[in-house]
Amino acid sequence: MSATDELQSAALELGFELCGVTLAKQPKTFDAFERWIDAGRHAGMNHLAEKRSARQHPDFVLRGVQSILMLGVSFATVLGSEAHPVRQLAGVAEYARGIDYHDWIRQRFGKLETKHRELFPNGRCRGVVDTAPILEKQFAVEAGLGQIGYNTLLINPKYGSKIFLAAFLSTEYLQTDSNSNAMNIHSNINTNINVTNSEVETSETGTIVLCNNCRRCLNSCPTGALVQPFVLDARRCLNYWTIEHRGEVPPEIQQKLGQRFFGCDICVNICPCNRNCPTFPKGTVNPKTLGSETLRHLVSGSPLERMFR
Ligand code: SF4
Numbered sequence: 378m379s380a381t382d383e384l385q386s387a388a389l390e391l392g393f394e395l396c397g398v399t400l401a402k403q404p405k406t407f408d409a410f411e412r413w414i415d416a417g418r419h420a421g422m423n424h425l426a427e428k429r430s431a432r433q434h435p436d437f438v439l440r441g442v443q444s445i446l447m448l449g450v451s452f453a454t455v456l457g458s459e460a461h462p463v464r465q466l467a468g469v470a471e472y473a474r475g476i477d478y479h480d481w482i483r484q485r486f487g488k489l490e491t492k493h494r495e496l497f498p499n500g501r502c503r504g505v506v507d508t509a510p511i512l513e514k515q516f517a518v519e520a521g522l523g524q525i526g527y528n529t530l531l532i533n534p535k536y537g538s539k540i541f542l543a544a545f546l547s548t549e550y551l552q553t554d555s556n557s558n559a560m561n562i563h564s565n566i567n568t569n570i571n572v573t574n575s576e577v578e579t580s581e582t583g584t585i586v587l588c589n590n591c592r593r594c595l596n597s598c599p600t601g602a603l604v605q606p607f608v609l610d611a612r613r614c615l616n617y618w619t620i621e622h623r624g625e626v627p628p629e630i631q632q633k634l635g636q637r638f639f640g641c642d643i644c645v646n647i648c649p650c651n652r653n654c655p656t657f658p659k660g661t662v663n664p665k666t667l668g669s670e671t672l673r674h675l676v677s678g679s680p681l682e683r684m685f686r
């Protein structure tokens with residue numbers, strides 16, 4: 378077994394369901410990312426604009442990086458690992474109805490780092506999940522984990538878009554031809570969507586996509602935040618307003634929120650690629666009726682805890 382195979386096996390044994398290797402290089406979508414920032418579509422997420430150039434190459438995240446092991450784990454695996462009181466709350470996006478996936482992933486990074494040291498005593502590595510400036514969805518595509526849908530999410534043939542992504546960067550050369558999860562994504566997604574239009578499109582990523590004018594996500598978004606296939610305007614997205622934004626919410630957005638408290642699942646749940654994914658029931662307690670201390674207690678250890686930081 379090659380060192381790359383051993384590292385991938387270790388990742389799968391730790392509970393990741395998807396892993397694939399890609400070379401560390403400028404992501405194909407970097408120019409599109411720059412245009413997105415220039416158009417102001419990042420809304421108030423100023424850190425994205427401030428560190429925009431860092432996303433040009435993962436060398437910014439790990440000096441000397443050569444390879445990236447892209448990892449994915451399904452919502453079901455992380456959220457099903459233990460019951461959590463946050464599930465009592467209504468208006469919470471499905472991905473947040475349980476323990477914080479950052480914690481789940483970081484716990485496993487430690488063991489993966491140990492394995493990396495064992496395989497490459499002179500090498501360096503770094504695991505990142507969300508916080509480092511890296512265009513991880515594009516690297517996930519290049520590692521064979523899935524394709525980007527019109528709703529801008531990574532879609533895997535088996536797990537749909539209900540997956541958490543993480544990147545494990547290494548200064549060593551890992552073989553990209555040992556990707557065990559680089560399935561025949563093209564035909565699998567096509568089967569899932571049951572498309573009638575056989576025209577093949579090419580996305581900003583330069584890869585083939587088969588949403589094929591499905592457009593369910595674009596048509597069902599209550600705010601028109603998916604301004605065109607593959608382009609999200611965070612200034613209109615309810616995820617942004619309920620998760621990232623602090624302070625007053627404009628009245629035109631407020632009236633679209635309904636019972637949403639943390640996140641919006643519409644463009645996820647409408648997607649036919651997710652129809653075979655397990656779901657976690659919605660809670661019934663309106664968080665807006667709870668006192669701050671009660672709420673803090675219920676969300677402790679979940680992704681909602683960030684609201685109190
Ligand atoms: S999360 Fe909600 S508001 Fe944002 S793009 Fe999807 S459907 Fe639209």
Ligand code: SF4
Pocket residue numbers: 526527528529570587588590591592593594595647648649650
């Ligand atoms: S809802 Fe349709 S168009 Fe949107 S991502 Fe899913 S398959 Fe693609």
